Amino acid sequence: MGRTSRRKRSTLANRAIVASAALILGGGGLVAVNVYASAGESGSGSPPGQDRAAARQMSTIDCPDAGTALPDVPEQARPEVDRELAAMDTQITDAYRQFADRREQISRDPGLAQNAVLGPLQSKRTASLDRIGTAVERVAGDRPQGLDGLAGCSLRADDEGGGTGGQGEGGGDGQDGGQDPGEGADQGQDGGGGDAQDGGQDGGQDGGDGQGGDQGQQGNGPEASDFVDIESVRPNVDRPRLRRGASRGTFTTSCGRNENGKFNPDNVIAAPGVSNGAHHMHDYVGNQATDAFAGDDDLAAGETTCRNRGDRSTYYWPVLRLQNGQDEDDVAADGGGKDQNTGEIQTPSQVTLKFVGSPAGKVTAMPRFLRIITGDAKSLTNGDANANASWSCTGFENRQLKDKYPICPEGSQVVRSFAFQSCWDGRNTDSANHRTHVAFAQDDGRCPSGFRAIPQLVQRIVYDVPPGPGFAVDSFPEQLHKPVTDHGDFINVFDDRLMKKVVSCINGARKCR
Helix, strand or coil: CCCCCCCCCCCHHHHHHHHHHHHHHCCCCCCCCCCCCCHHHCCCCCCHHHHHHHHHHCCEEECCCHHHHCCCCCHHHHHHHHHHHHHHHHHHHHHHHHHHHCHHHHHHCCHHHHHHHHHHHHHHHHHHHHHHHHHHHHHHCCCCCCHHHHCCCEEECCCCCCCCCCCCHHHHCCCCEEEECCCEEEEEEECCCCCHHHHHHHHHHHHHHHCCCCCCCCCCCCCHHHEEEHHHCCCCCCCCCCCCCCCCCEEEECCCCCCCCCEECCCCCCCCCCCCCCCCCEEEEEECCCCCCCCHHHHHHCCECCCCCCECCEEEEECEEECCCCCCCCCCCCCCHHHCCCCEECCCCEEEEEEECECCECCCCCCCCCEEEEECCCHHHHCCCCCCCEEEECCCCCCCECCCEEECCCCCCEEEEEECCCEECCCCCCCCCCCCCEECCCCCCCCCCCCEECCEEEEEEEECCCCCCCEEECCCHHHCCCHHHCEEEEECCECHHHHHHHHHHHHCCCEEC
16 A cells, blocks of 8 residues: 555644543544444343343454464465465454444344354355365375364453463563663563563553543453553563673664655565555564565565665564544555554654674574564464563653553653564574574573574664553454554564674674664
């Protein structure tokens, strides 16, 4: 799609109005997806409490993630498998649209959900899984086991199970966050691990009460309880201990803030060759050739927004929008309003892309065209095992949140950050599930057996948005714009000369740009 225009950011005089409107609207202007929201008033004869219980049980489509169940897809079968996995995402999105269209009918006849939506969805998923099995069998000779069990989907409340625990994969191994409270990202220290769960959950309870508590899901999110006053969160950042021989240097690449407005709803890593494979809009900095159809040669020849032309890497993440009832130009487009992502897209006020070292030893060069996804866009339904985003506010970055958006005081800005996996298997630039070729370091800072330390990308993205619960990241429709679904993507397109400099600076304890 073409460039999405951005309206002028709200002035300070309008901030209180915007924040209040967001509280009233609960994410204003979003298409209603919680199709059981009116069940308590359906007149069906059921006790009101029973109807409300049904509403809580049936607000989110919960489908097994076939991608995570396929770690060993042969290289020759990957293109077809990736296309089918992307098709399965589209099938879920289409099911949400059907729920929205039929929400009044379903509130009167809950059985319609199974007969008219979930049943057909399962049939479509079964066909896609069958094609995946055939593609793998054609190359490997054996059909993957257990595919049939991945077809069925269920309905549940968005706060039932899911990925709101606050403890992401990075949190457990001391590699998450990577912010220095005074200077931003530095040395890959823990920016949300350790006690980050306490910050997300305890603070969420206090902050939620302070903001009126759980107002109930409005539209397809976010809701008031997804936000917490950062001042109510206890400091929770633990720095990993640097061992003898640690690589203490840094390399910072300056690639702008997406001032030129490059957006698309593709995901060339997870859904190559599929338009709108992400079903949400991405901000891009760095390589300007990046879309669903960009191969390695396209990226190598692409223009870049990075100041150092030796860095043609691709850096992208879901856009952040104000939920103020104002529409962007993508309100009728894929990835935007068609996928229930609405509101004013916000240009970051600052983007820092820093590569840091290992607390346990030296790093080696990462291979060109290495692809890394950090975080999980489907954490709400998958669970938070791969969640790896941190949220905070400037001046408060010793307090990191996993499963809440921060409410920052006046004069403070919202900070979202990602510390990418810092260990590589030494062979592959990608893997079938886009995860197993890289790993996080262990608690002691060392890489798992069979992996080697590489420069760790730490992204810090800052937004000047109105204080209060009036913003959210784009997401798949069924993920309800929850903060735990935030994620970042990176494709390394450093030239060999610049990558050698990166490694030399990090291992030599220098701070380079």
